[in-house]
Amino acid sequence: MAKKAVILVLDSFGIGYAPDADKFGDVGANTFASIARVFQQKKGRQLALPNLASLGLVKAARAASGGKQADVTDAENVVGAYGYAKELSSGKDTPSGHWEIAGVPVLFDWGYFSDKTDSFPTELISELCQRTGVPGILGNCHASGTDILVKLGDEHVRTGMPICYTSADSVFQVAAHEEHFGLQRLLDFCLVARELLDKYNIGRVIARPFTGDSPANYARTGNRRDYSVLPPAPTVLDKLTLAGGTVVSIGKIADIYAHQGISQSLKATGLEALVDTTLTQMQKQSDNSIVFTNLVDFDQNFGHRRDPIGYGEALEYFDQRLPELMAACDADTLLLLTADHGCDPTWHGTEHTREYIPVLAYKPGMQAADLGERQSFADIGQTLADYFGLDAMAYGDSFKNKIN
Numbered sequence: 001m002a003k004k005a006v007i008l009v010l011d012s013f014g015i016g017y018a019p020d021a022d023k024f025g026d027v028g029a030n031t032f033a034s035i036a037r038v039f040q041q042k043k044g045r046q047l048a049l050p051n052l053a054s055l056g057l058v059k060a061a062r063a064a065s066g067g068k069q070a071d072v073t074d075a076e077n078v079v080g081a082y083g084y085a086k087e088l089s090s091g092k093d094t095p096s097g098h099w100e101i102a103g104v105p106v107l108f109d110w111g112y113f114s115d116k117t118d119s120f121p122t123e124l125i126s127e128l129c130q131r132t133g134v135p136g137i138l139g140n141c142h143a144s145g146t147d148i149l150v151k152l153g154d155e156h157v158r159t160g161m162p163i164c165y166t167s168a169d170s171v172f173q174v175a176a177h178e179e180h181f182g183l184q185r186l187l188d189f190c191l192v193a194r195e196l197l198d199k200y201n202i203g204r205v206i207a208r209p210f211t212g213d214s215p216a217n218y219a220r221t222g223n224r225r226d227y228s229v230l231p232p233a234p235t236v237l238d239k240l241t242l243a244g245g246t247v248v249s250i251g252k253i254a255d256i257y258a259h260q261g262i263s264q265s266l267k268a269t270g271l272e273a274l275v276d277t278t279l280t281q282m283q284k285q286s287d288n289s290i291v292f293t294n295l296v297d298f299d300q301n302f303g304h305r306r307d308p309i310g311y312g313e314a315l316e317y318f319d320q321r322l323p324e325l326m327a328a329c330d331a332d333t334l335l336l337l338t339a340d341h342g343c344d345p346t347w348h349g350t351e352h353t354r355e356y357i358p359v360l361a362y363k364p365g366m367q368a369a370d371l372g373e374r375q376s377f378a379d380i381g382q383t384l385a386d387y388f389g390l391d392a393m394a395y396g397d398s399f400k401n402k403i404n
């Protein structure tokens with residue numbers, strides 16, 4: 001028996017506002033339902049996700065939807081286990097979501113820069129400038145990462161000052177031109193920032209390199225890097241690798257887990273390359289392995305950009321590739337599809353939304369099963385610990401007995 005698991009995180013694919021959404025101002029948000037609604041309105045046809053539906057997505061979404069369900073056709077035949085999970089972690093950010101998926105919820109509060117302008121403390125900026133030798137910084141505010149390039153890209157190129165911005169997340173983001181400022185210089189700058197930001201309890205420093213020669217064509221590249229603090233406890237990835245297993249990261253995963261519990265890290269840019277690399281690794285890996293992929297495009301290119309049509313088209317593309325992923329599963333490969341938070345592209349602002357995430361599990365030949373409402377994303381990590389015969393995680397209920 002060659003036990004393998006494949007996890008794909010559809011970054012930001014929420015399926016209905018969470019019971020505690022009121023604390024986040026997100027009551028009514030529903031990433032999936034909003035995309036389906038706008039798709040129908042603007043394209044005059046239904047969003048078509050037959051393969052995700054065959055894993056139980058539509059049933060899970062209906063159960064999670066708080067009366068605002070996605071108008072998407074259900075499958076006649078469901079072949080997977082499906083449920084929806086709420087989040088224990090205090091934040092609706094990417095690391096919290098991912099760490100909780102791996103069995104480690106974030107129960108403490110991150111530090112945030114909550115002032116919309118002049119967001120960063122003066123002493124932080126002066127030390128950063130002094131240590132890195134830059135003449136100053138631009139931005140120093142809450143911003144959308146693409147808008148701020150239009151606004152400040154030229155000034156950055158002219159002055160050599162990096163663009164530093166934040167959001168409602170616990171992040172310090174730095175945009176700089178790959179050629180004018182230099183990619184390596186940007187990464188070095190971010191490493192110094194990472195050191196200085198520990199005392200502010202900031203979850204991530206994110207390097208946002210871009211190219212182009214005018215505001216009309218400044219574009220972020222695939223060389224994004226996230227510098228995360230360590231997860232607060234060993235995740236199921238740590239446990240599996242310590243026990244001699246293998247965890248292959250594809251895309252942002254390794255960065256999100258601060259490279260803890262990762263055996264090998266592969267980069268790929270764009271949905272197509274991410275799915276291709278996942279398929280290649282599924283064929284390569286053997287017993288006691290996890291292939292773990294983050295599909296960042298949903299969040300970065302469509303959710304935050306408030307582009308429901310783009311999001312819907314990307315979902316349809318992924319849905320078309322799903323049969324390949326299912327066919328690549330051996331008898332003992334467990335395929336898991338989930339998300340790390342919501343990012344309703346019709347919601348106000350440009351931030352994430354506090355939502356239920358889908359929990360879809362598939363193994364060839366299994367009986368369909370309703371996993372119902374899961375009390376934590378950590379049920380996924382606990383199921384993986386159970387599946388690989390590892391010590392139980394401190395959080396989460398295993399649903400392994402439903403995947404037979």
Ligand SMILES: O=P(O)(O)O[C@H]1O[C@H](CO)[C@@H](O)[C@H]1O
Pocket residue numbers: 094143144145146166167168169170171173206208300304
């Ligand atoms: O607008 P961009 O730069 O994509 O930023 C988004 O990406 C960050 C990390 O996921 C979030 O905090 C959000 O602000």
Ligand SMILES: [Mn+2]
Pocket residue numbers: 011012093094299340341
């Ligand atoms: Mn995310």
Ligand SMILES: [Mn+2]
Pocket residue numbers: 012094299300304343352
């Ligand atoms: Mn995001």
